[in-house]
Structures are given as structure tokens and as C-alpha cells.
Amino acid sequence: MKFRYLIAALLLSLATGCVQEKIGTLSEIQVSESYVSIDVKGGEDAIDIVANYDWEIDEASIPSWLTVKPNKGGAGEYHIVFSAPETKTTNTAELKLLCGGKTQYINVIQYAQKAELKVISVADALALIKAVDKGDGGSYNVDGEYCVKGVICKMIDMSVDYHNATYYISDDGKFDSDKSLQVYRGLGVNGAPIETGDEFAVGDEVTIICQLMSYKGTPETVQNKDAGIAAIITVLNKSLISVESIDPEDATIPSDGGEVSVTLKNKGNGVFVDVPEAAKSWLSISSIAGNTVTFSAKENMAGPRDATLTFRTTDGTKEYSTEAAITQLGATGSLALPFTVEEAIEYVTKLGGETAKDFYVKGIVSKIADKGEFGSYGNATFWISSDGVYNEDLSKDFEAYRVLWLDNKGWVEGNAQIAVGAEVILCGKLTVYKGTAETSGSKAYIYKINGVSSEAEGIGTLAAPFTAEGAIAAATAAPASNVYVSGTVSQIVNNGQFNAEYGNASFWISSTGAFNNDLAKDFEAYRVLYLGNRKWVAGDAEIAVGDKVMLCGPLTTYKGTSETVGNKAYIYSLNGKTE
Incomplete structure (x- = not known):
């Protein structure tokens, strides 16, 4: 087999889609193709354009090995020819087609064949x-x-x-x-x-x-x-079996139950259907008619759930398969699908009184009520909103009224304190009082704060930052809030030190300062900025193994690694120093 680069090299700028326009979507100019391929032995390729204004291909973007005719013109239709002589190496170019103040990129490649690979x-x-x-x-x-x-x-x-x-x-x-x-x-x-x-x-x-x-x-x-x-x-x-259509088209079943049908294209002998073991308690096959398989789902009282169904056939010697993913909507207000602040306000306002059962509500603490912090009564009163902003608007602000602490227990001295900016999930009865949507006093509690249900490893506030283990636990929940993480630098990632070009650094921290090579104990500070939430510059102190750091920013997980979101977090303190 001969390997040809074809357009793999230059297409990457199109494939990753950063700043380029999609093919044919500019109103100023439309192109028939946004990439051109010329044979290594020399030759030409062409595209057609329709310009609504004067246009030109930026001469600075045309390399010496490439000829473009025509390379400019007025409004109208044009056939542009790209030509190049024979070459022994792969040539690539990214041309800028300028028209009406907009830029359409044209990728050109003259590829060389590679050696045969096993x-x-x-x-x-x-x-x-x-x-x-x-x-x-x-x-x-x-x-x-x-x-x-x-x-x-x-x-x-x-x-x-x-x-x-x-x-x-x-x-x-x-x-x-x-x-x-x-x-x-x-x-x-x-x-x-x-x-x-x-x-x-x-x-x-x-x-x-x-x-x-x-x-x-x-x-x-x-x-x-x-x-x-x-x-x-x-x-x-191509496989002998494939999915032709799904009814409904979005493959989604309502939370109260229903059916979804999958119609297959099958050139093999027979159809065999596999329902995942984990889905068999709520999803079953209700009928098979020709190449159409219909599935029935029970009512769902929890969060959304999904299943990937496998369809198999055979040609007598080899098995072929295809898949279809279906989803069943969840019941809002459940733990798996908590109410947003707005949903909770709308629900309880329509109800006009206290809910008969407990619901879950997620939001970010936006304001602590006067004398509302946890204290001797073991409860707290504060406001939450979807974005952490206190709006002074009862359609956007929900009151957590006299809520208890984690694990539905009264707060006691020594427990961590609530703080503005923390993301919370509340659990309990909801009600409306004089137009204010709120939790029923002492009938609700904080189920989670900043993604965790225990304060043993911190709660991610400045006063009670996460340890590395706490941050790892919280990252799985990916709280929307900025949290604080404290630890000791245990290892610098390859080429991860601060540099003036990017102004960020990547390194590992742990609670003990040892790099454990264990994703349950090692937390990655990924592309974090410097003190003061700014880029590092020459002259600033460099990060080093053994440094005590406190990070601030959002958390995430990537392929099993718990880490800060790249370029969204920073070092709040370095060996006790802040800025």
C-alpha cells in the first residue's frame, strides 16, 4: 500500500476549524472547494468562485512554486487554476482569498508519495x-x-x-x-x-x-x-449492517416512558440485537418487524439515562455490527437532574405552597443574608442564582432559608463556613413565601458544596480549600464555581515550567509533596497563570518542586486526570505570598 499525504498536512488548519470560515458560507464570496491537490509530477487543479465584490488572493500567501491564474478580479464568476511543476518533496500553502473585508482560506498541497508501510x-x-x-x-x-x-x-x-x-x-x-x-x-x-x-x-x-x-x-x-x-x-x-433511520429522529424517549424504533440496512443473514445489561431493567424489545426493531422504556423517576444498542449480522463466515444510541429524559428536580434556580422558582411559584416531597436545586451562592451564616442554630440563610450574581430579582434569586449543613445535620463550631461563590446542591422541601421562592425552614440541607458531600478534604473555599484529594473528588462533579486547592508541588510536567511565551505552567501537586503516580492522589495544575491571575513574565519567581501553592479556578477531568481548566485558573498564593 502506498501512503499519500494528500491533503492531510494543510487540511489540519481547516480540520481544527479555529478561525477559518466554513466552505461557501461567506456572503461576500462563495467557493466550490477550499482545498486544492496537485500531483507530485506537476499539473494543475481548479476551483470556481462567485464574488460579490472586488477580490484578490493575497500575493504574500502565494509561494514561489505555485502559479495562480487569475489571482484578482471584480464582482462575478471566475474559474481559478492552480498549477505547479514537478517536485520531489511535499509542498503546502495556505492562500488568503480576500473579498469585501472577509477572508476565505484555500489550502493547497502537492504531495509526495511515502514508502510502503506494513x-x-x-x-x-x-x-x-x-x-x-x-x-x-x-x-x-x-x-x-x-x-x-x-x-x-x-x-x-x-x-x-x-x-x-x-x-x-x-x-x-x-x-x-x-x-x-x-x-x-x-x-x-x-x-x-x-x-x-x-x-x-x-x-x-x-x-x-x-x-x-x-x-x-x-x-x-x-x-x-x-x-x-x-x-x-x-x-x-463498510459494515454489512447499518442504521437507516430512528423514530423519533433524536432517539429520545420522554421521562414518562415510550418507544423508539430503529430501522436497519442489512445485507447480511439475520439480525441479532444486544441490549446492554445495565439497561435491561428499564429498556426492552417490544417488536421486530423486518429490519425495524422497536424498543420500549419504562417511566423514569430519576435523571436522564441512555443505552447504546448493538445490532449484529453475518455473511456466514464473519460477523458485522452497528450501533444506535438512545436517551430517556430524566425527571427534573432529582439528584441526577437538579432544578436550576429558574426551574425551582417557576415550579414552586406555580404550586403556590410547600412541595410534598424533597427536590434538589443547584446554584451558586450569590449573597449571605443578614446574620445568615451558619451559627449556634445550626442553619444558614443565603441566596443562590445560576451564575452567582445577586440580581435583586425574585425570578432569578432563590433563597436557601435556614438550611442545615452537609449530611442533613446541624452545623457546629469547627465545620467549614458557607461563602459567596460556592456552588451548592440543596435538598429538601421547597415553598413560596410572600412571592419569594425558598426552601422550607429547617426542612432542607446542603447536599453538596463545590462538588463534594464531605468536608474531610476541604470544601474549595478560600477559608477551607480543597486538598489534592478533595480537588480530585470535586473535579468529577465539575462545579461551575471557581474553587481553591492547596497542596505541594510534587513534579513539573514535561516542559511545564512558566515561560514568557505562554505565561502559564503545568505541574502536579499532592497533599504530601510526593509524586505518587496515582490519579487518586496526584492533582494536575494544568496551564495555570501566575499570582494575581496574570501571565508569568521574566523576572517572576519560577515554580519548583516543594513549593506550597494555593490554586484558584474551575476544575475538570480529562481522560481520567483531575486538573484545573487550562488558562482559567491561577496560583492564588505561592509559598504564602499573594498578589
């Missing part, structure tokens, strides 16, 4: 990645390019906006995190951008050309826009 299995690819992974949570690349064959076993994203796809492949077509390779932001067949979102699907067999890496322990293909690297599909063998 096709390897997914298992072989995983072995290569494992050999370079040092097990410290860092990112490590495997040298060279590889041709990997596998079956798509799980689809993460098919982005028609960014023109790329993220999915998993395995040797047997079954998803297992230990036996599957993630194809990260890969391109389509021969490097074509993802345009429709149905170019390939679970069950299809693919052969990809790629570079391999371990990203924080996850085996995946390399995607690097700046270096012009992405996985491309060279061979696509």
Missing part, C-alpha cells in the same frame, strides 16, 4: 505505545509512521464544523479501553475532511496511516495542526 494490528500498535510510555502521566510519541487496521468500535465525535472525527478502533470490533486505540481528530478517506457526519460508523473496518503516542496514559493517534499531522483513512470497508 499493515499492523491494533494490538501491535498498542504494544508500540506501551513500550514508550513511562507511566508518569506524561505524553510520549512513538517514532515513525504506521499503517494500522481495525474495526471502529466506539464513536466519540464526527464534527462537520471542525471537519474531523474522534473514534476508537479494535481488532475484534468490541470496545475495551485496554484493547482499543483512539483515533484522535482524524480525517476521512485519503485525508478528505468530514463534511456530512456519516462518512463511516461503528462496525466499519478501516486502515489508517498515522503516528502513535501515549497522551497522559491514553494510547491514541497524533494530531498536531502546526506540524501538519493527523490520521487519515486509506481503506474503508
Whole structure:
């Protein structure tokens, strides 16, 4: 098999979608294609444009090896020809087509063929990645390019906006995190951008050309826009079975129960249906008529739930499969789907009195009522809103009236104190009093604060910051609030020290100062800014192992790693110093 870069290199700027316009969406100018491919032996390719104003291709963006005719004109229709002589190396260019104050980017590539590569299995690819992974949570690349064959076993994203796809492949077509390779932001067949979102699907067999890496322990293909690297599909063998349609189209069942039907295209012998074990208590097959399978869901009294259904067929020697994901809406006000502040206000206002059962409400503390902090009575009174702003508007402000502390217990001296900016989930009876939507006095409590239900490892406030373990627990809940995390720097991430170019740093912290190589104990400060929530500049103190830090910002998890959200958090204090 011959590997051709085709448009993989330059398409990355289109595939990641950063600042470029989508094809044909500009009112000032429309183009038939936004990429051009010229043979390595020399030749030409062309596109058609319709301009509503004077236009030109910025001469500074046209390289010496490329000829463009015409490269400017007035309003009207044009046929633009791109030509280049023979080359021994791959040439790429990103041209700027200017019209009416807007820019349409045209990607041009003259590709050179690569040496023939041996096709390897997914298992072989995983072995290569494992050999370079040092097990410290860092990112490590495997040298060279590889041709990997596998079956798509799980689809993460098919982005028609960014023109790329993220999915998993395995040797047997079954998803297992230990036996599957993630194809990260890969391109389509021969490097074509993802345009429709149905170019390939679970069950299809693919052969990809790629570079391999371990990203924080996850085996995946390399995607690097700046270096012009992405996985491309060279061979696509469609499955004998695929989903033709789903009714309803959004594959969503109401919370009070209902049905969803999946119609299949099947060129194999028979249809076999697999309902996940975890979904069998609420989802069942109600009928099979030809290639249409109908499923029935029971009433859902909790949060939203979903299931990925597998449909299999065979040609007598080999099994093929496809998948369909369905969702059942949850009951709002439940733990899994708490009321927003606005939903709680609307619900209890329509009710006009106290609720018969307990509900959950999520919001951010916006104001502490006068003498409303927790004290000798064991309860507190404060206001919450969806964004943490006190609006002085009873349609946006909900009162947590005389709520108890965590675990539905009265607050006692020594417990952490409530603070403005903390995200809370309240649980209890709701009511409305003189137009104010609120919790019923002493009949509700704080179920969670900043994502945790225990204060053993802190609650993420300035007065009671999270430990590393507390931040790890909170990150799973991804609270919307900015929280505080205290710890000791245990290891600097590869090239993670502060630098003047980006002004941020990445490092690990723990409660003891030791790097444990354990995601249950190590928390990553990912691309955090410096003291005062500003970029680090030359002359500022550099971060070092052993430093005592307190971080402030939002938390998240990424591929199992609990961390700060990149460039949204900062070092609040460094060895006791603040700014």
C-alpha cells in the first residue's frame, strides 16, 4: 500500500476549524472547494468562485512554486487554476482569498508519495505505545509512521464544523479501553475532511496511516495542526449492517416512558440485537418487524439515562455490527437532574405552597443574608442564582432559608463556613413565601458544596480549600464555581515550567509533596497563570518542586486526570505570598 499525504498536512488548519470560515458560507464570496491537490509530477487543479465584490488572493500567501491564474478580479464568476511543476518533496500553502473585508482560506498541497508501510494490528500498535510510555502521566510519541487496521468500535465525535472525527478502533470490533486505540481528530478517506457526519460508523473496518503516542496514559493517534499531522483513512470497508433511520429522529424517549424504533440496512443473514445489561431493567424489545426493531422504556423517576444498542449480522463466515444510541429524559428536580434556580422558582411559584416531597436545586451562592451564616442554630440563610450574581430579582434569586449543613445535620463550631461563590446542591422541601421562592425552614440541607458531600478534604473555599484529594473528588462533579486547592508541588510536567511565551505552567501537586503516580492522589495544575491571575513574565519567581501553592479556578477531568481548566485558573498564593 502506498501512503499519500494528500491533503492531510494543510487540511489540519481547516480540520481544527479555529478561525477559518466554513466552505461557501461567506456572503461576500462563495467557493466550490477550499482545498486544492496537485500531483507530485506537476499539473494543475481548479476551483470556481462567485464574488460579490472586488477580490484578490493575497500575493504574500502565494509561494514561489505555485502559479495562480487569475489571482484578482471584480464582482462575478471566475474559474481559478492552480498549477505547479514537478517536485520531489511535499509542498503546502495556505492562500488568503480576500473579498469585501472577509477572508476565505484555500489550502493547497502537492504531495509526495511515502514508502510502503506494513499493515499492523491494533494490538501491535498498542504494544508500540506501551513500550514508550513511562507511566508518569506524561505524553510520549512513538517514532515513525504506521499503517494500522481495525474495526471502529466506539464513536466519540464526527464534527462537520471542525471537519474531523474522534473514534476508537479494535481488532475484534468490541470496545475495551485496554484493547482499543483512539483515533484522535482524524480525517476521512485519503485525508478528505468530514463534511456530512456519516462518512463511516461503528462496525466499519478501516486502515489508517498515522503516528502513535501515549497522551497522559491514553494510547491514541497524533494530531498536531502546526506540524501538519493527523490520521487519515486509506481503506474503508463498510459494515454489512447499518442504521437507516430512528423514530423519533433524536432517539429520545420522554421521562414518562415510550418507544423508539430503529430501522436497519442489512445485507447480511439475520439480525441479532444486544441490549446492554445495565439497561435491561428499564429498556426492552417490544417488536421486530423486518429490519425495524422497536424498543420500549419504562417511566423514569430519576435523571436522564441512555443505552447504546448493538445490532449484529453475518455473511456466514464473519460477523458485522452497528450501533444506535438512545436517551430517556430524566425527571427534573432529582439528584441526577437538579432544578436550576429558574426551574425551582417557576415550579414552586406555580404550586403556590410547600412541595410534598424533597427536590434538589443547584446554584451558586450569590449573597449571605443578614446574620445568615451558619451559627449556634445550626442553619444558614443565603441566596443562590445560576451564575452567582445577586440580581435583586425574585425570578432569578432563590433563597436557601435556614438550611442545615452537609449530611442533613446541624452545623457546629469547627465545620467549614458557607461563602459567596460556592456552588451548592440543596435538598429538601421547597415553598413560596410572600412571592419569594425558598426552601422550607429547617426542612432542607446542603447536599453538596463545590462538588463534594464531605468536608474531610476541604470544601474549595478560600477559608477551607480543597486538598489534592478533595480537588480530585470535586473535579468529577465539575462545579461551575471557581474553587481553591492547596497542596505541594510534587513534579513539573514535561516542559511545564512558566515561560514568557505562554505565561502559564503545568505541574502536579499532592497533599504530601510526593509524586505518587496515582490519579487518586496526584492533582494536575494544568496551564495555570501566575499570582494575581496574570501571565508569568521574566523576572517572576519560577515554580519548583516543594513549593506550597494555593490554586484558584474551575476544575475538570480529562481522560481520567483531575486538573484545573487550562488558562482559567491561577496560583492564588505561592509559598504564602499573594498578589
